[in-house]
Amino acid sequence: MALAIELSGVTKRFPGVVANDKVDLAVETGEIHAICGENGAGKSTLMKILFGMQNPDEGTVRVHGEEVQFSSPADAIGRGIGMVHQHFMLADQLNVLENVILGAEPLASFGRIDFKAAKKHLRKVGEAYGLDVDPHDLVESLEVGERQRVEIIKVLYRGAKILILDEPTAVLVPHEVDELFRNMRELKAAGETILFIDHKLDEVLEIADTITVLRQGRTVATVKPTAVSSGDLAEMMVGAELPTPQTSRSTVTTEVALSISGLTVLDEDNRRVVDDVDLEVRRGEIVGLAGVEGNGQTELVGAIIGTQPTASGSIRLLNVEIADQTVRKRRNAGVGYIPQDRQQEGLLLFAPLWENAALGHQTKPPFANGRWFDRFGARERTEAIRGWFDVRTPDIEVTANALSGGNQQKLIVGRELTAKPKVLIAAHPTRGIDVGAQAAVWDDIRAARAEGMGTLLISADLEELIGLSDTIVVIHKGKLTATVDPASITARQLGSYMTGTDQDLPQPTHAGKTADNRNREDSTARDNG
């Protein structure tokens, strides 16, 4: 069969990272081809290159055998490539027909939109691919699955023969997934080529004709679903060799610093994004939260900090209930926070460093003197943070946006740790910073742990998770599905827990007190031995 898409040696670099490293990909015409990989494996970059949103630094892209160079998505559309984004790009207040033709309106005389022709064309597309929608429905009134169908129709309407679906099942409930797969099979029967991104391995095995696995920007393997199990795939995604845990002395105590029970968070559509979570972090312990992004980590963190309303459940800090307290009260009671996006949630980019150092701690000394802001105290503390945490800056009067990412992060880590929190919520504390700064942040967190700070570490970086954590819990679809010991876990197990495929695994240890305690003993034994 002829190749619809052929990538060879595609490399894409961003400052500090290689997103795609000599990626090869061959997609045959008329097949459903799945791309699997962990977060940060380079899937999105690859799709953006294919859709003309980004240019590769090296390598060639061939579409139907012809070498192409896209400078914009319009070029890709011109070649018959269409993309359905994970986050829908629809106008809620317009109806289906208007949304579909938006930007590609057929014109009648005097610049009027020819709705009749548009409707006819839409109906033809719908019939050809077995996609059923009412063109007059308001998009606002549609279910998530139906909206996705509108997105697909939008792409087909423009004559796409190759469809790229970016994590199409992430937003769907199970019966919607079945419907989507039925549609995908019909599209395939009608001669379309489908390239889709997914990391739910059971789904991939069910629908794909071919699977390509990416890891750390490289193609690991291209396989047929009949030849592999989900366990094999999980291992390919995570990598056979897991990093070895640091053999530092355990500082875990028996005193519980943070205790969460029955915590549930609902999203706008009343879906349980955090589902009945029980979790304990002891003083001196680092609990790593592993999971594929978008499985409720952000909401869980928000619920602990107090920025995310919860539906039910209890959050106790050193045995004091904080679930109904304001963010300020929680922070002052000893909840430190390293946000996952430092520029969005961690810094005032256009304020000087000494004002940034006060953020989250502005009501307490040395930053405040009663109701007055203490500028002298704030400057003094900032100078101290600069020295202790090696924040490289000419002085503390420069604005935060003048610093490099690593130094911004060191400032945030310094700000939180000098406040001596009881519990630190560290979300991706070393994301996007250089190796030197990363090692410094790890050392700082370890030092605070030794002084009795409890830490909840959320990370997509396995080296960080396994290297720092005393215990690892896995979150999947808002539920804590397993509690594991970082010393004994295998890549295959971790990958399977994270992707929710536990069929060919020994019975997973579900999160709970007994399992937790057993793991604790394991890790203590390791540390002592």
Added chain:
Amino acid sequence: MAEHDTGESHRSQAKSIVGASPLSQVLLAAAAPLGAFLFSLIASAIVLIAAGGNPLEAVADMLTHASKLEVQVSMINRATPLYISGVAAAIGFKMNLFNIGVEGQYRMAAIFAAYVGGAVVLPSVLHIGLIVLAAMVIGGLWGGLAGLLYTHRGVNEVIGTIMLNGVALGVIAWLVRRWQAEGAITEVGVGTEPIADSGLLPNLNFIPELFGDLRANEELTGVLVIAIIVGIAYYLLLNRTVFGYDLRASGLNPFAARAGGVPPRKMALTAMLLSGSVAGLVGLAEIFDKGRYDPNFVGFLGFNGIAVALLGRNNPVGIAVGALLWAFLDATSDILQVTQTAPKEIIDIMRGIILLTVVIGYEVVRRVRERTEAARTAARLAEATP
């Protein structure tokens, strides 16, 4: 471990701007408004020439006029309410809230404060205090209403305050018409009951009289003192209190502020209350001058306050400069009509051009500053890590 990402190539170009001196920082800050003023002078001159006028003569007329003591007093009288109005708008701006409603807030406050002041006779200090308090409370309530709509009903504050401006003007028009119908016409015409002398803030004529004689009826408004207090309070609140820090943090990055414990709703509501109560003070100068609220009460102080706040970059001193500039153009535009050297409307053209260029100028300055600061940081680091 060292960071080596500051490349060799950046070093040489960065060195030239290393150690930007305090003086050059000040010059950079002043560059935008000064440049805008000069540019608008030139642009207005071109407009004038095109219209057949002589710009040099017009400027000479304005400057001669402005050298007279009574014109200077009138300038300060005009600048005083503008300054208060500018601070009111700036409080909102600092939190990224666009309080377009200063206009309605000060008018509502003025009519009710004048009404309250006219209804009672009290010892002077209490009487004046009551009027000032009434103005702040009514202004605050009117601003707070827009705040409540924003925080609890999701009504955008721009829309909310614009609508409330309309409501305020309607309420006032209705009240005035009712007084008229009820025959509540005092010997000076339709309006609120005149305020007794005990409720009128004394003027500050002793200051200009140090420099020469004032014409009869010419007064330097006592509200100048209130404006100065407002300016100092604004500076202290914003820069020296935890509340001010919270307010600025919310304006700079609402997400980071929220994660840092600043309650977004409460802040927005407080900011609108505060902005409104300062706006309530805008009408005081006119109330104390006329002793009542009448249908000819001065308008547009709210909108001009927004312009002045923009001009002064929400800085207490900057707003004062902006207010004085606006008042200068106001006070001297009258003379153009007398001397016929230029149409009075040229002043409005100038104001428009100043505003536009100043906004552009500030953006340019911000970018230049950001670049030099990043380069300075990089250069210092390059020196530190050989």
